[in-house]
Amino acid sequence: MSSNLLLLGSVGMFIVSLFCSMGYLWEAMRYMNIEIGPALRKSYFWMASAGILICADIAFCKLVLTDKENMFLVESLSLFISYLVSKMIAFGFSPAFDKHYLRLKNVLLNLLRVVLCGVLLMAVTFADVPTNARVAMLTIASAWYVIDTTCVVGYVYFSSKIKRKAFDTYYSDDYDSFIIWTPLVFTLIQVFGIGWTAILYAPIWVHSMYALMGAGIWMYIFICYDRHMVYFRFRPSSKEPEMLEEEDITIEDATYPLSTLEEMPTSEMKDRYAFFVEGLSQWIEQKGYLQAELTIEDLSRQLGTNRTYLSTFINSNYGVPFRQWIASLRIAEAKKMLCDTNLCEQDIAEAIGFVTVQSFIRNFTQIEGVSPSAYRRMVCTND
Numbered sequence: 581m582s583s584n585l586l587l588l589g590s591v592g593m594f595i596v597s598l599f600c601s602m603g604y605l606w607e608a609m610r611y612m613n614i615e616i617g618p619a620l621r622k623s624y625f626w627m628a629s630a631g632i633l634i635c636a637d638i639a640f641c642k643l644v645l646t647d648k649e650n651m652f653l654v655e656s657l658s659l660f661i662s663y664l665v666s667k668m669i670a671f672g673f674s675p676a677f678d679k680h681y682l683r684l685k686n687v688l689l690n691l692l693r694v695v696l697c698g699v700l701l702m703a704v705t706f707a708d709v710p711t712n713a714r715v716a717m718l719t720i721a722s723a724w725y726v727i728d729t730t731c732v733v734g735y736v737y738f739s740s741k742i743k744r745k746a747f748d749t750y751y752s753d754d755y756d757s758f759i760i761w762t763p764l765v766f767t768l769i770q771v772f773g774i775g776w777t778a779i780l781y782a783p784i785w786v787h788s789m790y791a792l793m794g795a796g797i798w799m800y801i802f803i804c805y806d807r808h809m810v811y812f813r814f815r816p817s818s819k820e821p822e823m824l825e826e827e828d829i830t831i832e833d834a835t836y837p838l839s840t841l842e843e844m845p846t847s848e849m850k851d852r853y854a855f856f857v858e859g860l861s862q863w864i865e866q867k868g869y870l871q872a873e874l875t876i877e878d879l880s881r882q883l884g885t886n887r888t889y890l891s892t893f894i895n896s897n898y899g900v901p902f903r904q905w906i907a908s909l910r911i912a913e914a915k916k917m918l919c920d921t922n923l924c925e926q927d928i929a930e931a932i933g934f935v936t937v938q939s940f941i942r943n944f945t946q947i948e949g950v951s952p953s954a955y956r957r958m959v960c961t962n963d
Contacts, residue, residue, distance in 0.1 A: 588791075588792065590638050590791045592791075592792070592794075592795030593634065593638050593791060593794045593795045593798055594635050594638045594639070596795055596798050596799050596802070597631040597632070597634040597635045597638070597798060598631065598632075598635050600627070600628075600631050600798075600802040601627075601628045601629075601630075601631030601632050601635070602628075604624040604625070604627045604628035604631065605624070605625070605628045607620075607624045608620070608621045608624035608625050608628065620675070622671070622682050623671070623672050623673075623674065623675050623682070624672070626668045626669070626671035626672040627668070627669065627672035627802075627805060629668050630665050630668035630669045630672060631802075633661055633664060633665050633668065634665055634798065636661065637658060637661040637662065637665070640654070640657060640658065640661070652704050652705050652714055652718065653705045655704075655718060656701035656702070656704045656705045656718065656721070657701070657705075659701060659718075659721060659722060659725060660694070660697065660698050660701050662725070662773040662774070663694050663697055663725045663728075663729070663773075664694050665773065666729050666732070666769055666770060666773050667690050667691065667694055669766075669769055669801070670690070670732055670736070670766070671687065671690075672805060673736075673762060673765070673766070673805060676740075676743070676759040676762050677736055677739040677740045677743050677759060677762055678739040678743065681739075693724075693728055697721050697724050697725060697728075700717055700720065700721045700724070701717075701718070701721050703717055704717045704718045704721065722774075725774070726774060729770040729773070729774070730770065732766070732770075733763070733766050733767055733770055736762060736763050736766045737763040740759055740760075740762045740763050743756070743759060744756035744759065744760070745901075747903070748901040748902065748903045748904065749876065749891050749901050749902050749903070750875055750876050750877070750887075750902065750903075751874075751875055751876075751902075751903055752869070752871075752873070752874040752875065752876075752902065752903055752906040752907075752933065753873065753903070753934065753935045753939055754903060754907075754939055754942065754943065756903075757939070757942065761804055762804075765800075765801055765804045765805075768797060768800075768801065769801060772794065772797055775790065856883060856884070856885060859882075859883045859884070860883060863879070863882065863883070864909065867913065868882070869906050869909040869910060869933065870910065870913065870931070870932050870933045871933055872930075872933045872934075872935065873933075873935065874906065874933065876890055876891055876902045890902075906933075907943045907947065908947060910932040910933055910934065910943070911932075911943060911944050911947045911948065913932050914928055914932050914940070914944060914952065915948075915955065915959075917931065917932070918952055918955060918956045918959075918960055919956070919959065919960035925937050925940065925941065925952050925953065928940065928952070929941075940952070
């Protein structure tokens with residue numbers, strides 16, 4: 581029974597990894613002629629390579645059940661493959677949390693750490709040393725793998741938080757929802773990879789259950805990756821948002837907060853500030869916030885200012901980032917449409933500028949505390 585479960589789980593992991601790898605290679609070829617294509621192509625190629633290595637690891641681990649003689653060889657190679665796969669998946673996910681992670685220097689440094697660990701694992705396998713020394717070197721290599729991948733997870737948590745904040749200050753849609761699970765997925769990858777090597781010589785029933793669970797885990801990881809890359813496909817020609825810094829505001833910028841303007845002797849700056857505020861008020865009255873795929877750069881261009889100042893102004897005057905401010909304006913319009921029309925949620929979402937109906941429902945629920953359909957039943961029908 582355990583052997584059948586092991587075979588089923590291993591075949592499942594193999595099929596999922598192979599299928600996804602072929603899909604990523606196909607996607608990489610599709611993005612050859614798109615402006616943001618290079619980042620996507622690199623990402624897809626790394627994910628495809630990771631999937632192929634997973635297939636190789638699964639095929640190799642099958643030997644574990646029939647060949648107990650080469651324990652150190654099997655353990656060392658499996659640990660090395662797991663370490664390399666974790667790096668490749670980090671490169672694959674990197675556009676979702678840090679576009680600089682795929683720079684050549686960083687890639688080479690990461691691969692160098694894997695190679696150095698591989699050299700140590702080769703000593704474990706081929707060096708003419710006592711068994712205790714082999715075990716010690718294998719333990720050091722495993723600790724190396726655990727520490728390095730744990731640092732990567734920590735970096736991903738930190739970078740994802742920064743990226744989500746950048747998205748909130750740049751996009752009107754909640755693209756950050758596509759990367760919200762990235763840190764969890766990375767943790768899952770590292771835990772699974774470490775566990776896969778740790779149980780290599782556990783009883784067969786343990787190995788069987790882990791293989792069965794692995795098929796589902798890898799499917800989830802690949803699905804998450806596909807979701808995390810969605811925002812690239814929504815805005816394939818957009819510039820990556822950077823964090824906005826208040827010190828970027830220069831004296832040449834004609835729009836300043838009123839508190840700063842009051843300290844200036846000239847009335848020209850106050851006039852320009854008043855012109856900016858009036859322009860923003862007119863934009864709101866004309867419902868410019870219903871524009872689909874609106875960014876703060878689009879709005880700042882319309883108002884004749886820069887996005888750094890506009891972001892600071894919105895945070896100071898409304899107390900929320902750009903995305904949440906736009907969402908509140910859109911939801912206010914949606915509430916009217918829910919009560920005054922018979923449009924479905926999909927049509928309302930499109931009418932008020934949300935990219936997906938899921939994004940509309942999520943934002944509506946966060947702001948109003950109930951879903952759009954529940955709001956229509958409880959509020960609109962009573963009116």
